[in-house]
Amino acid sequence: MRLDVSKLKSNGDSEEFEFCENWEKIEFRGDNLFFVEPVSFYGVATKKGNVIEVSGNIKTKLKTSCYRCAEDTFVDVDVPFYEEYSNNAEIKDDEVIQFENDVIEFDENVIATIVLYLPMKYLCREDCKGLCPICGTNLNFGSCSCERDEIDPRLSILKTLKNMLDTDEKKEV
Numbered sequence: 001m002r003l004d005v006s007k008l009k010s011n012g013d014s015e016e017f018e019f020c021e022n023w024e025k026i027e028f029r030g031d032n033l034f035f036v037e038p039v040s041f042y043g044v045a046t047k048k049g050n051v052i053e054v055s056g057n058i059k060t061k062l063k064t065s066c067y068r069c070a071e072d073t074f075v076d077v078d079v080p081f082y083e084e085y086s087n088n089a090e091i092k093d094d095e096v097i098q099f100e101n102d103v104i105e106f107d108e109n110v111i112a113t114i115v116l117y118l119p120m121k122y123l124c125r126e127d128c129k130g131l132c133p134i135c136g137t138n139l140n141f142g143s144c145s146c147e148r149d150e151i152d153p154r155l156s157i158l159k160t161l162k163n164m165l166d167t168d169e170k171k172e173v
């Protein structure tokens with residue numbers, strides 16, 4: 001995704017752009033995320049003094065694995081993009097990205113923006129029950145007879161409560 005900004009000469013000059021490319025995947029925090037839709041990036045580049053302000057929007061869809069059950073999980077990406085660029089080497093500002101000649105190369109910043117908005121954990125659905133740690137059954141699709149109480153403290157609390165209730169009921173009878 002390369003934008004030729006040689007036409008942006010005077011303050012206020014701007015140019016709209018639109019890219020749509022097929023990318024393969026990104027690796028982030030040890031996960032592979034595959035692009036299952038083209039990466040669409042559109043926006044506007046505006047010359048403001050010595051910098052070129054670029055604002056826009058990135059849209060695509062990624063496929064990865066659910067953190068709990070390892071099933072395919074999709075992440076919709078629809079995020080804003082904003083960066084400042086300059087090809088003037090005298091601009092010493094960490095926030096301003098340097099580029100050479102008249103062409104801004106966006107790929108790296110587009111990826112950086114996408115990962116900025118990724119969730120901490122990918123889940124196939126909010127309430128994914130995950131896999132049984134003993135037999136590996138996907139608990140979203142079925143149950144197993146493993147005794148898992150000690151592994152999930154929340155379940156064991158529930159069971160204790162249930163036992164207490166059961167006992168109370170028996171007393172009443």
Ligand SMILES: [Zn+2]
Nearest residue numbers: 066069124128
């Ligand atoms: Zn899951």
Ligand SMILES: [Zn+2]
Nearest residue numbers: 132135144146
């Ligand atoms: Zn099991």
